[in-house]
Amino acid sequence: MRRRTAIIAVLVAQAVVFAGLVAREEVRLRESQTVRLASAPVDPHDVLRGQYMTLSYADGEVAVGGDGDVYPLAGDEVLVVLEPRGGPAELWEPTRLAGDDDTELVRIRAIVVEEGDPLFVRFPDIERAYLSSSTPPIPPAAEPPAVVVAVAGDGTARVIRLEVVGSPGSLWP
Numbered sequence: 001m002r003r004r005t006a007i008i009a010v011l012v013a014q015a016v017v018f019a020g021l022v023a024r025e026e027v028r029l030r031e032s033q034t035v036r037l038a039s040a041p042v043d044p045h046d047v048l049r050g051q052y053m054t055l056s057y058a059d060g061e062v063a064v065g066g067d068g069d070v071y072p073l074a075g076d077e078v079l080v081v082l083e084p085r086g087g088p089a090e091l092w093e094p095t096r097l098a099g100d101d102d103t104e105l106v107r108i109r110a111i112v113v114e115e116g117d118p119l120f121v122r123f124p125d126i127e128r129a130y131l132s133s134s135t136p137p138i139p140p141a142a143e144p145p146a147v148v149v150a151v152a153g154d155g156t157a158r159v160i161r162l163e164v165v166g167s168p169g170s171l172w173p
Contacts, residue, residue, distance in 0.1 A: 029158060032150035033106045035082055035092040036163070037126075039147045052130045053162070055147060057123060072097075072112045072119065079107040079155045080121060089146055094121070098155075109155035125157040 039055045072078050079098035083105075085091045097119070098107040110121035126149055145162035 025158075028152045028156070029150050029160075032152045032158075034148060034150055034160065035084075035106060036090055036146045036148050037082075038089075038091050038093070039144050039162075052128055053145075054128050055126065055159075071115055074112050074115050076112045078110050078112060078119075078121065080110045082106040082108055082151065091146060103153075106151055107155045108149075108151050108157050123157065126159050129159040129162055131162075 037057060039057055079102075080094045081096050081098050081102055082092045083095045085093045092106070094108070094110070098105070108123060109125060110123050112119055113122050114120035126147060129147065143164060145164050147162055148160045149157045150160050151157045
């Protein structure tokens, strides 16, 4: 009887942990700011891994002006401010390093790739987008997709979907 109770307790604990992880991610997505970023697809399809895209942003590097005389080093994690660029696609772009007083702005987590002024960064949370198996491949002549991203207050980001700019209704969930 004790063994049965112990097994049931372990199974319930595993279910609670799994449900907690799912609930935490759902809460993070609901409380996040949604933005669109311009991208450049790198791997439109891989037979072994299924339908996914490795995404790069502005040729894999995004220039971000330094904050005063202090510059992060290559490999450092930083927060970058995203601001709307305007235009019909409603794209956002990184503008500068986030300062201590930028807590009300949309900030995304980035890793410094190249030091200096400007800095070049990459966004590790949104480098890959997984697509459903029924999604058709992006036509070669199409514009690179815009990436709709949920950015949480702590800077973590998740890809929600891909959209072909200028083609309404053409979504890749």
